[in-house]
Amino acid sequence: MNDPELTLGMTFASKKQFREAVQNYGFKNGKDIRTIRNDALRVIVECSQDGCPWRIGLRKVFHSDAWRILNMVDVHEGCSWVWENSMVKADVVAKRWAKQLNNNPEWMMTKFRDTVTSEKGFYLSDQQAYKAMWKAKKQRIGDTEENFKKIWSYCAEMDRTNPxxxxxxxxxxxxxxxxxxxxxxxxxxxxxxxxxxxxxxxxxxxxxxxxxxxxxxxxxxxxxxxxxxxxxxxxxxxxxxxxxxxxxxxxxxxxxxxxxxxxxxxxxxxxxxxxxxxxxxxxxxxxxxxxxxxxxxxxxxxxxxxxxxxxxxxxxxxxxxxxxxxxxxxxxxxxxxxxxxxxxxxxxxxxxxxxxxxxxxxxxxxxxxxxxxxxxxxxxxxxxxxxxxxxxxxxxxxxxxxKFFEQRQKAAGWKSMICPSIVGKLKKIEKQASGCLATQCDFFKFEVQQLYGGQHQVDLERKLVHVGIGI
Ligand SMILES: [Zn+2]
Structure with missing residues (x-):
């Protein structure tokens, strides 16, 4: 809904949904769209610039709450980007910018106003910016409170599904x-x-x-x-x-x-x-x-x-x-x-x-x-x-x-007794080790003697191999 492509025959669940789509279209394209008819059966909107043919006719679908675009002229002629857009209202801005405002709680009004203005290319008054920020905050606190109230039912659901x-x-x-x-x-x-x-x-x-x-x-x-x-x-x-x-x-x-x-x-x-x-x-x-x-x-x-x-x-x-x-x-x-x-x-x-x-x-x-x-x-x-x-x-x-499911699926396909990334590491080490010669060092011998209580030579050599593997 943030970037709607309005087409002939498109159906909306309500007039409100259509209005939102038109607002978003207006913001996205820098157009000021005005409503020239709005009754129980029809809605007509058009580009507010003189001489521009762009318009949409919406009609209520029979025996339903839905509304459908029945006629549409999808061309703008001779109209430029509208900087001061009359559709820019605090609640619309609050809704469109809720996420950014949420992520940047430190934003002051001027910062918010300038960001909207420079990124979206339309004018926002100080008053509108204040109001939008306040509305977004109110909405966020409402959501947060609602969420905290649900904690016990979340716990009950965990008990039920994953005891x-x-x-x-x-x-x-x-x-x-x-x-x-x-x-x-x-x-x-x-x-x-x-x-x-x-x-x-x-x-x-x-x-x-x-x-x-x-x-x-x-x-x-x-x-x-x-x-x-x-x-x-x-x-x-x-x-x-x-x-x-x-x-x-x-x-x-x-x-x-x-x-x-x-x-x-x-x-x-x-x-x-x-x-x-x-x-x-x-x-x-x-x-x-x-x-x-x-x-x-x-x-x-x-x-x-x-x-x-x-x-x-x-x-x-x-x-x-x-x-x-x-x-x-x-x-x-x-x-x-x-x-x-x-x-x-x-x-x-x-x-x-x-x-x-x-x-x-x-x-x-x-x-x-x-x-x-x-x-x-x-x-x-x-x-x-x-x-x-x-x-x-x-x-x-x-x-x-x-993640667990993905790993399980992957592991199900493994053929080797050792996991694939370890096999990879071993291969690398194997290559590095192939040029090494084994020599006994006295200190090592001493440590092994300490470990095994000084047994005779043959036994000791066997243990050395053992310890080597252990390491
Ligand atoms: Zn136009």
Whole structure:
């Protein structure tokens, strides 16, 4: 309806629908269209510029509420783009611009007026701009309130259709001042499919938070796992009031329960994040034993903020991060130190366990350095973040459903015992390794002796092979 192509015989459900279509046509084409007849049976509209033949005759369809275009002259002659269009009314502008106004709550009237004017090419008075903004806001608040009222029925629907899924709703301790009603604070959802699937994922979990832009504020917290084919696997998510310790703790508590991260198994799991505000204290409180990785891209931007800039510095940092042995890490770090002693000191505060492959524990079976999984997931949710709460939750649910289905379809066609992207990686490594010769190093022998309690030589060599494979 935003860009209608009016044609002969076109039918409208109501006069109102036709009027909207004509308004949109007028805006789109810079024409001022006036109504010259409007009664119970007929509507006639024409181009308001003198001598222009453009007109449409609409007639009510017999025994129906519908209206149809019965005659039409679809040519403009001698009429130019109308800058001051009489059809530009606040409610029409509010409706057409609702989405943009929603996405840009910080817009002042002048900004809005100028954007409409320059992008659409018609004049909007200050008064019209104010009125349109006010109407759009009123509509948005109405939608938001309606959505919050639906939360309990949404929960009931989850119980009915997906009983093993876990959700939690927390209401605010503060009640609404005027009505005394309880107010929504947080909601957590972990679908049963995610819970079950996580059992087959790597024990690495990406955590991230992003702002919601529906006008009611709040944040969306998301967690994403890595499946055996190195694809992202969405886990739980929550809508909370903001990024702070209490909301992270609340979220992590349920997450740990749903993913089976019990006290004695905490050490088996690693979380990767941008160390958002309040996140680390929340981990300390709920699951203190888990390992952490700090997204290297984020570490690098912190480094730039701290004043250590330039490509050489960036490359040096990444070389440290990508180093796979402690020796190569140390030599990369020396290179960085040679570039800038202060940067080296700054980095000294940060444990390499959190950001260099050389220090990662191997049981994670994943050497990911950046929180890409969360970033791509959140990017896919960009549209959902503009929507009121129920619409937002539904968009996420539908996305998960189609993603899981798509992956399942793909996997059904796999023939090999090992997943395709891993086969690809192995092929690459195989080629690189083909030129290497195996030699025993004394230190390694010593470590193996420690491990197996110093057995005789033949046995030891066999174990070496074993350990090699283990690594
Ligand atoms: Zn015309």
């Amino acid at each position: 093993r899924t876990r959700y939690k709703v927390k209401l605010s301790d503060l009640q609404d001042g005027e009505t005394g009603q309880e107010r929504f604070l947080r909601m957590y959802i972990c679908w049963d499919a995610s819970k079950q699937g996580f059992g087959h994922c790597r024990p690495l979990i990406g955590v991230d938070g992003c702002h919601l832009r529906s006008g009611s504020g709040g944040m969306l917290l998301t967690t994403v796992g890595v499946d055996v084919n190195d694809s992202l696997f969405p886990l739980a998510y929550a809508i909370v009031e903001g990024e702070k310790r209490e909301s992270w703790s609340w979220f992590l508590k349920f997450l740990a329960e749903d993913l089976g991260i019990t006290k004695d198994r905490e050490h088996d799991y690693t979380f990767i994040s941008d160390k958002q505000k309040g996140l680390i204290p929340a981990f300390e409180e709920i699951i203190p034993g888990v390992e952490h990785r700090f997204c290297v891209r984020h570490l690098h931007s912190n480094m730039k903020v701290a004043g250590f800039q330039g490509k050489a510095m960036k490359d040096a940092l990444w070389e440290c991060a990508r180093a796979t042995t402690r020796n190569s890490y140390t030599s990369a770090l020396h290179k960085l130190r040679a570039l800038d002693e202060e940067a080296y000191q700054w980095l000294g505060d940060k444990s390499p366990i959190e950001w260099s492959r050389s220090h990662f524990s191997t049981h994670t079976h994943c050497d990911m350095l950046v929180n890409n999984i969360c970033e791509s997931f959140n990017a896919a949710l960009l549209g959902a973040r503009d929507q009121p709460i129920i619409d937002c939750l539904e968009t996420i649910r539908k996305m998960l459903m189609s």
